[in-house]
Amino acid sequence: MKQTFLAAALALSFANSAYAAGEAKNIIFFLGDGMGPSTVTASRIFKYGEDGSLNMDKLERTARIKTYSNDAQTTDSAPSMAAYMTGVKMNNEVISMSPETVATPPGKDANGNLGINNCAATGNGASVATILELAKAKGKAIGSITTTELTHATPAATFSHICNRNAQYAIAAQLVPGGAGYNSALLDGVDVLMGGGRNHFLPYDASSSTGKLGRADGRNLLTELGAKGYTVSANKADMIAAPTNKKFIGLYSSKSHLEYELDRTATPPVGEGATQPSLAEMTTKAMDILSQNANGYFLMVEGGRIDHALHGTNAKRALIDTIAFDDAIKAALDKAKLTDPTLANTLIVVTADHDHTLAFNGYGKRGNPILDINRDYKTGQATKDADGNTYTTLVFGNGPNRPDLRTNLDSATVLADNYLQETGVRLASETHGGGDVKLFATGAGAKSFKGTLDNTKVFGLLKSAFGF
Template sequence: MNLKNTLLAGGAALALVAAPAHAAGKAKNVIFFLGDGMGPTTVTATRIYVYGEAGRLNMEKLPRTALIKTYSLDAQTTDSAPSMSAYMTGVKMRNEVLSMSAETVARVEADGHCAATGNGAPVRTFLELAKAAGKAVGSITTTELTHATPAATYSHICHRDLAYDIAAQAVPGGAGANPSLGTGVDVLMGGGANHWTPVNATTNPKGRPDGRDLTEELRAQGYTYVKDATGLRTLPSTTTKLFGLFSATSHMNYELDRDATKEPSLAEMTVAAIQVLKKASAADNDDQGFFLMVEGGRIDHALHGTQVQKALGDAAAFDAAIKAAVDSVDLSNTLIVVTADHDHTLAMNGYGQRGQGTHVVDVVRDPATGTPLVDGDGYPYPTLVFGNGPNRPLVRSSTDTVNVLDKNFTHLSAVRVASETHGGGDVMLMAGGADAELFKGTLDNTRVFQLLKTAAGL
């Protein structure tokens, strides 16, 4: 429980309500936090897990709130690609499409790429608008750097799975580069180094089939490249362009599995990104400020696997990154927005006993005695369950919740599917700092893009 102790020790220091209100267009800096899959029940459960029922997460101390509708152009329940793209472009698009016009179809051609013409057109992202206005820009995540959420900020593509093509778009001047990025995204960090480095049958079998080493191409353009926590913690003080990949393949580890000697926390990544962006803005952009996107991406993956403790651990780490950002900026000229791209099917049920920590991931217990309550078949059942997922016993038994407190336990589901799906419910948005008062009511995710533009004067 070291993570929770750290959060508790620093939680009282957060004070956002004192930030003065400003006229629209006064947000010199914008930090957009995206908790992937962080629906309302996940927020509630994380609060109880870390602070108890009466506590508050750092994100909940932000003074402005709204509800966000997340449906995509073709589905009641969105996937991450069109939802994050809607936040970043103001355009509804089909599931699996990234930052393209509404008519784009998620179709991969026989050659393994999107069609060169005839399948939609790029739609400018908020990151690109900020870059064009002279701001320093960054995008960081705990997922692969080419995953849907970060990719929606800097790339345009018909299908989110084309990771090698997405990576190529981030390299200024290279084949397949996104010209709207100008001199490039100033800070990029996440996992999935294989999408950026050449294939090698022995050492990098999932590497780039085109043989390019994008890390070397970026270094040649002035980027500092880091591969581990030590590299990030010992950045040269002159760094104004930062590229970090913290896993050889796939995503970074879940927070509860993270080796702090090898992988930085999301809070560390956030602080480093802000420091570099401040220097980049002052040095190269006439101090026009910065835009940073921060994704807690593995909340979503744990929920797909119905591994509740891992989801809450990553949500708590995401919340710690929010506090780290607040402590690193001036809220009189910085807007901080926290939201999610979609919900999940997680539900909190029963009339369980109150209590911080593992109580919320335990079985439902009688408030008076602490003994497990039972279902209609006479068996204990978890407080947190899923509408669908892989763990649906055909016949319940007395042993199917025995390991409920194990961090790898897959929680029970009502409908059997191989991987739990997203949920279509509204998600929460919380905002603080300059122009945060713009965010209120029930909003479409496309409307958030317009409000971000207004706040930043773009």
């Protein structure tokens, strides 16, 4: 009887181990850049109310993530995203390199633009493998999409290795199979790429609207990628029409990031926003292409402009971009469940790379608009500071908008699109915060994501889910 019981226990243990490792055919990794806990909460209230739920809130597994970098209590995006992708702690500004790598300043090209390769110095660290490279080696398709420039820190950490995140022209060169500077660990290349910053891929053209922006080496990386079998897209219409049986690169902004969601959907849209797809549309198109691979895929999806709005202390744009990011999560869940109803083969992970200094003020009344002035939960009247002035519920710990002398704020002012929340410490730009961030997960292997984890440990859980 004891032997029978022991055999059954061992069999159950083995089954649980098998469930925990090597069960995910596909992984979709969502990264809300700068999406700290206060941003998540404020976005939930903004869209759904205090008792509502974001789509990410509905994922059944949760954890909290420590985000410090190798040399700083408060990380920047480069080492924090790289920690998720490689399992290695590295210094601020370093992308997917070994811990001792020094973030030497990037060089300047002939036009004075930052971005030439700054990693040629012998002994300045070594590349460390990313989960995309490992997935590619196992025959899976891989993709990296973002609302920032494609060569920005977060997407770059998935496919490149560089000593300084600002060397964006060198980062772009790492994407072209067979070209000078190519990251050969990507084998035949990243299968799906989307974002902004087309100038990093095109030669300098003095007559263009991009001015000095452009490659001083004269290379047209988009032509080179086209010659390697990529469909090259510049707008939403091209993306929709693109075949799903070819590699794809879509760069939807000529010289910068994609527009904020508030501006992309404005009437009329701001800048190039009228031609840009939403993050949800980019996500489902990427899934259509990557799912053609019978071995499965790894897709990274970044809501990158959350971070930029927070740096600018513009909470409204930050919250609306967080909602757009959350909508992309729902779009991915809905699409995955069409062919994988229980997500038995698909793992979806949602997290952030770091926090910001966004904070809640006062004892606001339930139902009070989260971007409005604070109103007392007992009386419903505007609450006031010690000098008798009203204040907003959302503020920042630091940033540029600290008045020398506070005055009364009214709803019309603080609810405007371009209102900048007040800050405690005056700095030129609001900084990241060093607090833990949230992680949500569902699907194949999701039960391993629990407790308080270092960001480097997430990499191991992703590998385990794939069975690597």
